[in-house]
Amino acid sequence: MSVPVSAAQPDAVRRKVEAWLAENDPADAIALTARPDWPADPVLSVNGTRVRVVPCPTPLAARAALHDRADGERLVLLTELTDSELGDGLLAHLSKQTIRKIDPWDLVRQMFGGVKDLDPTLVRAGRWVANALSDHAPPDGWPAPPGAVLTRDHALRSLTAELLDLPAAELDDSGLLQWSTDASKQLRFTTLPDVVAEGVTAYLTGIAGRVAIPIMAAVRAGHGVDVIPLGLLAGLLWPTDGRAGQVEAAVGRTRLEPRFGGLTLTRDQAEALHEAAEAWVYRTVEAGDDGRAEAMRMLRRAETIATEIGITGLLGASTVLPSGFVQRLRAFADAVRLAVPAAGPAVPAAIARAQSALATVEAHRAAEPRRVETARMAVRLLRWLGTAEDPAPATLLDALHRQVRQDGWVDRARLDVFAGDPDPQVGEAYRLLHRAVDARRSRHDQQFASLLAAATGAETEPGALLRVEDVLDRVIQPIIDQGRRVLLLVMDGMSVAAATELAESVTRSGAWVELTPNGGPRTGVLAALPTVTEVSRCSLLSGRIAVGAQQAELKAFQQRYPTGRLLHKAALRAGAGSALDPEVLAALDDSSVLVVAAVVNTIDDALDRSDPGTTVWGEDTITAVGDLLTSAGDRVVVVVSDHGHVVDRGPEAVVLPSTSNENRWRPATEPAGDAEVTVTGSRVALAGGTVVLPWREEMRYGPRKAGYHGGATPAETVIPLLVLTAGDDSAVPGWAGAPVSSPDWWREPLPETPEAPAQPVSGARRRPRRPVEHQPEGLFDLMPAASTAAPAAATEPTPAAPDLVTALLASPRYAQRRDPRMPLADERVAALLRTLLGSGDRATLDTLAARAAIPAHRINGTLTALRRLLQVEGYPVLTVDPDGRTVHLNRALLIEQFELEPR
Template identity: 65%
Template sequence: MTVAQPAAIRRRVEAWLADKDDPAPAIALRAQPEWPDAPVLSINGTTVRIVPCPTPLAARAALHERAGGERLVLLTELSNDDLGEGLLAHISEQHVRTVDIWDVAMQMFEAKTVDPNLVKRSRWAAEALITYAPAGKWPVVQGSVLTRDHALRSLTAELLGLDRDEIDGAGLIQWSTDAARVLRLSKLPDTLITGLTSYLVEVAGDVAVPVVAAARAGNGADAVPLGLLVGVLWPAPAGKRMPTGKRATDTAAARARLESWFGGHRLTDAEARTFSAAAETWVDRAIGVEGGSAEANRMLARAEHIAREVDATSLLDGSNLLPAGFAQRIRDVAAAVRLAVPAAGAADESRIAAAQVALVRLGEHRGGDPSRLETMRMAVRLLRWLAAPDHPQPANLYEALQRQVHEDGWVDRARLDIFAGDTDPQVAEALHLLHRAVDARRARHDHQFAELLAAATQAEQDPDKLIRVEDVLDQVIQPILATGRRALLLVMDGMSVAAATELAESLTRVGTWMELTPGGGPRAGVLAALPTITDVSRCSLISGRIAVGQQDAELKAFKQRFPQGVLLHKSKLRGQAGTAIARDVADALADPGVPLVAAVVNTIDDALDRSDPGTTVWGSETIPSIRDLLMLADGRVVVIVSDHGHVVDRGPEAVHRPSPSSENRWRPADPPAGEGEVLVRGSRVAKGGGAVVLPWREELRYGPRKAGYHGGASAAEAVIPLLVLTDGDESAVPGWSPAPVASPPWWRESLSVEPSAVPAAVPARRPAQRKPQAQSESLFDLAPDATAEPETPPAPAGPDLVAELLASDVYRQRRDPRAPLPDERVGALLRALIAGGNRATMDTLAARAGIPAGRIVGTVTALRKLLQVEGYPVLSVDPDNVTVKLDRDLLVEQFHLGGR
């Protein structure tokens, strides 16, 4: 017989004293007649004396010596017969009671029976339930049985300071962030901690083992940082790279050094994966909670500190969350970019593919700087551009202008990002090297453009298909008004083609506005007046002829052309406090009697003087007046154009050249044009008596330093973007139709290179599809579009799964007879997905299938419905509404393909 447990005795006595119908002065409990604690207790105001009674005489003496009001607890191994009827008459219930610890537990939970599974599997919990009972009482059981889960969940909640409903993996990780609660666990007996761990594994999973092990070792408050580090050091899920060579050796050594943080416990792979996933989930959740970012950052910093202590810093590129992981990965991309920049001759596509793979890995990091990631995206895009053959010199100015709109404007957009650079010296070096290579090709293009511009201007060539700035009102605005429709003309002072690509994406992304282009073909561009300054080109735009002037001249010319129209300059747009747009402006936009409202928006041009146009992403958020005006457009066709583009200051690379005038990017014709300059003369030159010298090299300037400049003959300054938007009326502009995808293939699609051709220094994984900006969402046209030229996707290898699908009975039954997607369009979309590894961006699908950009979202929606047999997602779209994924196996299964 064991020595009586004080906690069990006390609980037994408390139950006895609570029975007001039992006035007996003593209770006899079967136990060894030993008592290690103080002999006198006070229980709920009653004095209780504990008396070991090895003999009947000892029991009799205790009763005889009992003080008035005192109650006795007789601990004895004697039987009822040994004590005799005389003594038993003074004892509660006149017999010796047993002290069954589970009976005590049942009393505390107000249960009538105990779950046999609890008694059999969790003996360690019996004493703990009594010893660590809360000041109030344990949660009463529902029913009559004290179940194992009820007892252990209650005990665990009490010992860990958790709510009963928080006892799971997430709750345990959250608990570990409270050092005071973790300390409570570390002070518990080892036997009890072992039992608790066993139960926690049942309810919280394998994550309980490392968390409790760290707590026992005094490192429980570091559970989240340890979990983040474990995610780096333990094998990744199937399908990911496994460490080899020196990395494998370093990983094994770091894991061994980390064992001491878990008290010598060696984590299993399952424990490590569950632990790391729980830690990463905690960080993700903390970052999403207001005020949680600081705590999350503290955990990340602590994880990196522990990594230094176990000499694992070089391995942190394996983390998708730690800042050091992002830093190492961005350097990996930079190293791949540096190797891929062509020193001379053609680019090495396998090295570009390696850079794409490194970029994908960088994109998988969830804690990096989005702007730095975007810069590296731009760098890889530019590598792909460099890999594409440089087309022959344009035959005429129109071709040169179109090259700026369709190719080089996108290059300029990416080039501005890498020009802005990065703070990491290794990354900066790679970007500088790439920028030099891109600049070399762009300079050739600018030189070609400037020579063609000078020749066409001097020859007074007929514009033919080329739209000049003075012709925009006649060729674009007037045809809209002639149909009885109203228009809103937005003149974005200083907007380049590069800036327009960003603005168009921003405005069409939400699906309200659809872009139209001539004949549903590529975007059109406009040629600025010369020199490309506001006084000349904007006045010529609004006057409808080559003219020079400021706001007064523009207002006079506009009123002569459109007597019922309204022209608004910057100062007229802003309303009173609390009003985004002036009331008279809003009234004009809503007035059906005002056919044309024109507004000059100076946001971009102002940035050339006082801001940094090279790092600004031009969109509805950075140009709020556009957002506000479009909200009030009231069914108008919106035409967005600029008066000229711009170039940015080149910093230490800039070249200041003396000039007789103070203009930044143009000067008089004397002295003659030198290196990087071109003489331009003709009727479209409105300054210098019809002859000026314009720089075509972007780094040249004549005047004071600013953030950006305009006036010269580079394509970025002289080519004006032209955007036409409608809120659904596809016939709003005669001869114009829904636009195709505007971006060139190298912008949106990775190079397809066999994995075996990718250099071994970078893991040979298939490059994932890039994520460009989302395109506009609109209703789709189910009929094939004859004007959109589909791009030719790579031919898929193996049997023609798409042809088999189109011929299948299930597919035929699912086609909607009221508005069927044409089979050729379904085939084109699916082949594009299969060619891209069963995934593709919306842009890629639209371009490959010849679908206007504004209809692709609706078309994909219809395709999803067509392929979704019994609700199974054969086709899915990422939450960003950019990437479309095909579940090829599910497609085969649902449509019974391949002999199924």
């Protein structure tokens, strides 16, 4: 009795017939052991030969098939009979005089170019491999193996690539993730028998890693196109750090299982899928606008799935999902709200918690740069509020310097916070912060206005105070007297806050060095009153208090500098293809033209018809500055303005009646109110020498604009002064390389304390100023996280820090390594190292320069010398983080290399 066998597969029969015909066997028929069942077309054409397939359940059927065979036709008899049951008479007409078996591995050899040997591990993989190779052979055949042996990897890689319609070289985790985005390519895999699908998955796991299991499970469950969104969520559902949300994560895991066909992912599989999905997002974003759009689609889909399975509360742990960024920003806003003082200075512990929350915001890879910058400004303002308020300034000069060295930086930060955030919860925190900052700044504004009125009315000699009408005599002329030519840039309307941005932009590359009086802090200039262009700019260019428009300025300037050139906006403009008018370039190049003065109206123009509060003022936004500096040659560049400005306060504005249509000053026809001050004296050039000026920023008299000037606030009255040279910090006698200009609270975080531990966003792992460049969808800053994060919070100095530095300076190896030709002063080495040791072994370049009293432009060179001094046998004791501005000290290596024993 015959043994039951399986049905013959059409492809397998065809391959067997091809092999039979290749043998040049003269027999007319071949009998194959198979179930006598043939659902396909009985007539095959194999290499030009007509072949008929005949099911033969009995010897009689076989005999009939042989009898009815047409001339030139070959037969394939499918039968379950044995040789003895078929009989010698029929066997004599068959190939090899026997019933032959369909050996799938013989077919495999044939399909791979007739290889002689098979890898034993391939055969042990199972018959399913041979059947699948036969059933799914591509029209052009399988690629021949590189050697005489068909290896398991070559066979399975070829099969898997064919079934997934994916190049063999892309059978890795990234290739599978990309494959999952194409639903059409997944269809074939979803229809495979379980044994084949499981075998292919097992092979993929071996070459692509554990990520293959959840990917292929999701594909078979019909959720393949959601693999990347599911992967982005997987990292939130298998928390490893004991953070909050464990119950929510457990529920989410259960609800996610059906999308993987019931597969319960292991922690390792979930982690692998999550890492691969995030890596896909990063790669795709870098592919350009189309990639960004595709990545954003996946991110939004992940958020939709999160809503469907009820885990939106965990999204703050994601470093890429936009909702995670919003959650982190809201958590930061909560920290800001708690840190805003009701009265008195802000509490350091609360500020430190806000700094910690900011770090989680900065770590988010989908963080919107302008919103992160606003958050940074909020923390800076908190640190400022945490400083003790100094006594009221005794002189107008003291008040002016407070604006240049402290409050101007406050103004820069609060412009961002005032502009706010689109999220109402975050915006409310910023509103509270801005109110607290305004309360303190208003006291300063009132103090300044009182001193301004008193000094102006007293007609006192200026002394060290630099007035706008003195700039030509006290700044420009001494430079000329030293044989240097000058480029005077008059930035109409530039406030101290705007000047801090412009200075950073101009000096960032190192091509221009800022100078300050005797290398000390920046100083400023006092505007003429009222602080309007026709008064203060004309006074600047005349060298005396004067009133007038461009013609008056030109006449006065020409009288003062007969060979000089004064260029207004129209004179700077050039024709097509040129950034500057040829006459401007000629004047800058002419050695006989001692002073070229250029009026740049970009900021003042913005007060009328733009948005000065949300613009970052730099060479990108004031292009004329960059063009003029490029052509300045060896000229000393002096940058001033004629007055500053305040921005419109929107619904917070207070409009007062006035007989004039001026926005920020009025004639003294009525007494000054509570928020006003009466100013009289020879420096008041309008209204007969007596005017009423508001000292509160939100007040105005005239029509609404984007910004205003004319009043008595230091933001309007204090003029920034920047002196720049092309790398020569000894160009101007009495001036030297400027120190770091920003105050400590601007750049240095408060130390973490036990009372203020890091507060991660719930479930987190651990301006709105318009950027010049367009940020599509606000999606990603794909630089490494360290490039955007704030410097690490400083820690309290350790008791060993001073002893360690002392031991280093006294060590024999240190003495050996000192360069006798260009020694780095011991006191400077000590200051730098003590700063690092006292700040958790990390500090920014600005902090190092400020603490060690090094001019800002020399800190890079000094750091290079220090690294060379401390780098024994090539081991780096000092390194710079990828952000390019944070220095890290390897304390243990320092001790080891110099054989120090901290006490």
